[in-house]
Amino acid sequence: MSEALRPAAQRPATLEDVARVAGVSRATVSRVINGIRNVDPAIQESVRRAVASTGYVPNGAARSLVTRRAGALALVVSGSGTDERDEEATRTQVFTDPFFGRVVSGVFTGLRPHGVHPVLMLADAPGAREQALSYLKQGNADGAMVVSTHADDPMPGLLLAAGVPTVLFGRPAAPLPVSCVDLANRDGARLAADHLHARGRRRVATIAGPPAVRAARDRLDGFHEAMARHGMPYLPHAEADFTQAGGERAMARLLVEHPDLDGVFAANDLMAQGAVAVLRDHGLRVPEDVAVVGFDDSSAATAGRPLLTTVRQPVEEMAAEMARILLDVLARPGRGATSVIFEPELVVRRSS
Amino acid sequence: MSEALRPAAQRPATLEDVARVAGVSRATVSRVINGIRNVDPAIQESVRRAVASTGYVPNGAARSLVTRRAGALALVVSGSGTDERDEEATRTQVFTDPFFGRVVSGVFTGLRPHGVHPVLMLADAPGAREQALSYLKQGNADGAMVVSTHADDPMPGLLLAAGVPTVLFGRPAAPLPVSCVDLANRDGARLAADHLHARGRRRVATIAGPPAVRAARDRLDGFHEAMARHGMPYLPHAEADFTQAGGERAMARLLVEHPDLDGVFAANDLMAQGAVAVLRDHGLRVPEDVAVVGFDDSSAATAGRPLLTTVRQPVEEMAAEMARILLDVLARPGRGATSVIFEPELVVRRSS
DNA sequence: ACACGCTGATAGAGCGCTCTCCCGCGTGCT
DNA sequence: AGCACGCGGGAGAGCGCTCTATCAGCGTGT
Numbered sequence: 020m021s022e023a024l025r026p027a028a029q030r031p032a033t034l035e036d037v038a039r040v041a042g043v044s045r046a047t048v049s050r051v052i053n054g055i056r057n058v059d060p061a062i063q064e065s066v067r068r069a070v071a072s073t074g075y076v077p078n079g080a081a082r083s084l085v086t087r088r089a090g091a092l093a094l095v096v097s098g099s100g101t102d103e104r105d106e107e108a109t110r111t112q113v114f115t116d117p118f119f120g121r122v123v124s125g126v127f128t129g130l131r132p133h134g135v136h137p138v139l140m141l142a143d144a145p146g147a148r149e150q151a152l153s154y155l156k157q158g159n160a161d162g163a164m165v166v167s168t169h170a171d172d173p174m175p176g177l178l179l180a181a182g183v184p185t186v187l188f189g190r191p192a193a194p195l196p197v198s199c200v201d202l203a204n205r206d207g208a209r210l211a212a213d214h215l216h217a218r219g220r221r222r223v224a225t226i227a228g229p230p231a232v233r234a235a236r237d238r239l240d241g242f243h244e245a246m247a248r249h250g251m252p253y254l255p256h257a258e259a260d261f262t263q264a265g266g267e268r269a270m271a272r273l274l275v276e277h278p279d280l281d282g283v284f285a286a287n288d289l290m291a292q293g294a295v296a297v298l299r300d301h302g303l304r305v306p307e308d309v310a311v312v313g314f315d316d317s318s319a320a321t322a323g324r325p326l327l328t329t330v331r332q333p334v335e336e337m338a339a340e341m342a343r344i345l346l347d348v349l350a351r352p353g354r355g356a357t358s359v360i361f362e363p364e365l366v367v368r369r370s371s
Numbered sequence: 372m373s374e375a376l377r378p379a380a381q382r383p384a385t386l387e388d389v390a391r392v393a394g395v396s397r398a399t400v401s402r403v404i405n406g407i408r409n410v411d412p413a414i415q416e417s418v419r420r421a422v423a424s425t426g427y428v429p430n431g432a433a434r435s436l437v438t439r440r441a442g443a444l445a446l447v448v449s450g451s452g453t454d455e456r457d458e459e460a461t462r463t464q465v466f467t468d469p470f471f472g473r474v475v476s477g478v479f480t481g482l483r484p485h486g487v488h489p490v491l492m493l494a495d496a497p498g499a500r501e502q503a504l505s506y507l508k509q510g511n512a513d514g515a516m517v518v519s520t521h522a523d524d525p526m527p528g529l530l531l532a533a534g535v536p537t538v539l540f541g542r543p544a545a546p547l548p549v550s551c552v553d554l555a556n557r558d559g560a561r562l563a564a565d566h567l568h569a570r571g572r573r574r575v576a577t578i579a580g581p582p583a584v585r586a587a588r589d590r591l592d593g594f595h596e597a598m599a600r601h602g603m604p605y606l607p608h609a610e611a612d613f614t615q616a617g618g619e620r621a622m623a624r625l626l627v628e629h630p631d632l633d634g635v636f637a638a639n640d641l642m643a644q645g646a647v648a649v650l651r652d653h654g655l656r657v658p659e660d661v662a663v664v665g666f667d668d669s670s671a672a673t674a675g676r677p678l679l680t681t682v683r684q685p686v687e688e689m690a691a692e693m694a695r696i697l698l699d700v701l702a703r704p705g706r707g708a709t710s711v712i713f714e715p716e717l718v719v720r721r722s723s
Numbered sequence: 724a725c726a727c728g729c730t731g732a733t734a735g736a737g738c739g740c741t742c743t744c745c746c747g748c749g750t751g752c753t
Numbered sequence: 754a755g756c757a758c759g760c761g762g763g764a765g766a767g768c769g770c771t772c773t774a775t776c777a778g779c780g781t782g783t
Contacts, residue, residue, distance in 0.1 A: 081769035
């Protein structure tokens with residue numbers, strides 16, 4: 020009965036079937052499909068017809084088994100080394116950050132020409148990390164692109180040890196021999212500092228990202244360094260978690276301790292956006308009273324008013340490059356690690 | 372030489388190897404690993420030791436080949452039926468929308484307990500669609516979760532025809548026998564309408580989403596319907612594309628034609644955020660002069676000032692449910708399509 | 724005339740796993 | 754004692770594909 024009910028759900032055609040229909044051997048069909056070696060055009064044609072008539076689609080698993088290629092790459096979003104408290108909230112936070120979307124977008128740009136799809140993996144908690152790792156070891160993906168922020172994240176090391184071809188977004192904290200793409204974060208922060216100084220701001224505070232995140236530290240360091248060069252070695256500074264809400268809280272704290280500040284540099288746009296909101300809540304005008312400079316040039320920079328002056332990080336291009344590097348490593352293994360550092364760019368808008 | 376250079380890169384252990392070490396047959400090892408049937412505890416233990424000592428990891432492809440399960444599910448982001456002009460910009464736009472992140476987050480919530488990872492696929496252009504489809508037919512994923520917005524999107528139909536287990540986010544435009552999760556969009560819009568009316572707003576305009584998107588149409592219809600019931604059958608209305616920039620343009624147009632309006636309902640928060648920005652640019656106060664109500668309760672609702680009154684769409688829960696439904700369909704096929712409709716909820720904040 | 728390369732096609736050996744049979748053994752019932 | 758039965762374990766047949774080794778046929782050089 021069930022047979023009669025679904026005539027469409029027949030056993031899918033195999034190479035064998037196609038070969039029989041075309042009157043050739045399995046091997047020949049395989050050659051035609053994979054486009055290798057010379058096959059008589061007439062035979063090619065008849066094979067193609069047979070493929071069409073049988074509705075043949077190669078079986079990915081069977082192919083993977085022998086080629087040892089999965090045809091998929093993992094995009095691993097890795098967290099810190101320790102457990103998070105509220106897993107689900109953290110997850111939403113990670114994925115809702117425009118940064119994540121930009122990475123995904125860039126990865127697609129890099130992968131699309133090769134017909135490869137990214138498998139998304141979250142390696143935030145130890146359990147998830149184990150799982151992701153074993154998934155990769157099982158050969159379900161040929162390599163990993165890792166967005167790892169925390170310096171104490173063991174994921175890059177684990178992947179390397181497991182022999183999984185890996186490319187990181189962001190330099191590794193430890194000096195691992197692994198390819199990566201990154202931004203010259205210090206330079207970017209310097210751009211922001213020079214700009215604020217040029218705008219005549221002399222009581223400037225910073226809202227930094229988590230110190231465990233290397234990019235956050237680099238931005239903070241670069242900013243302080245440049246400001247010191249301008250004769251301002253001591254700056255008020257608050258730490259936040261790269262979220263808008265965190266930025267708001269940090270700004271509020273800063274305002275309590277330094278009500279007279281006239282400039283703020285936030286380590287990303289989300290926090291800058293939060294800072295602007297709080298400044299306004301306190302009756303301060305941006306940029307007249309306080310100039311604000313963000314970082315990233317994400318959608319958050321143009322979401323509110325005033326439009327945010329920010330340091331552009333070309334996340335999409337970086338992610339696309341990360342994908343390309345991984346593809347390259349896969350294509351010809353054995354060469355050393357490549358790292359590509361992108362240069363930031365100041366985008367002046369209305370908030371400064 | 373290459374042999375000598377990488378002792379670690381040996382041929383990975385197979386079941387056979389483990390069996391030899393443990394002194395049992397392949398079948399027994401397989402049973403232990405998959406936890407089926409009773410195996411003598413002593414033997415189980417020795418197998419486990421052998422697995423550990425050999426560093427055995429099952430080969431996913433080989434397993435898939437015989438089980439006919441990929442152990443992966445696809446998350447398909449599907450676009451309209453036609454080509455987009457600027458592929459890359461559209462892509463960034465899609466992925467940067469908080470909606471996407473929330474869906475991903477929810478999908479993870481639903482999938483994690485089962486150790487399944489989502490494969491991300493973009494089926495925006497015809498070429499990409501073909502590709503995604505063939506990927507699925509090859510059995511690289513066991514089913515698809517489809518975020519399809521445009522009513523003329525052929526993807527759901529194609530997947531159904533291909534026999535790929537599918538669950539949609541958002542009801543299908545055509546009455547396809549396919550499972551889905553959705554929001555009672557009309558009800559949500561009604562909530563917004565009643566609220567604006569209760570606030571005493573009588574010159575209300577709407578910023579609608581693309582008419583090709585069913586959810587957009589439903590929200591518009593529901594809003595108009597409720598307003599008509601309040602004695603306001605004719606409302607100014609502008610269309611936009613669910614982006615902030617689109618919302619800004621729509622608001623600007625609306626303001627030219629109806630400078631006296633005192634309320635705006637936008638079909639999502641991004642557009643509402645844009646509307647607020649433009650209203651402010653025009654020197655209008657929100658909510659004193661113009662009340663604004665958004666839709667979704669995404670991060671955009673709390674990103675700016677004033678905090679947006681909005682209609683909550685529990686995207687994460689919906690996506691998690693979508694994942695669960697798909698898992699369920701996979702676990703026991705043959706049952707009819709399930710659809711789960713979520714109820715919206717009004718979240719009153721400061722913009723109204 | 725023969726050896727020789729070259730092209731185009733085939734046969735068949737796996738890839739690593741699951742799963743259906745089947746078998747031997749201990750147990751309880753007649 | 755004989756027998757059916759449940760249980761733990763092994764043997765081996767594939768799953769659908771790729772790819773190497775092999776071979777037939779056909780000029781070509783000497």
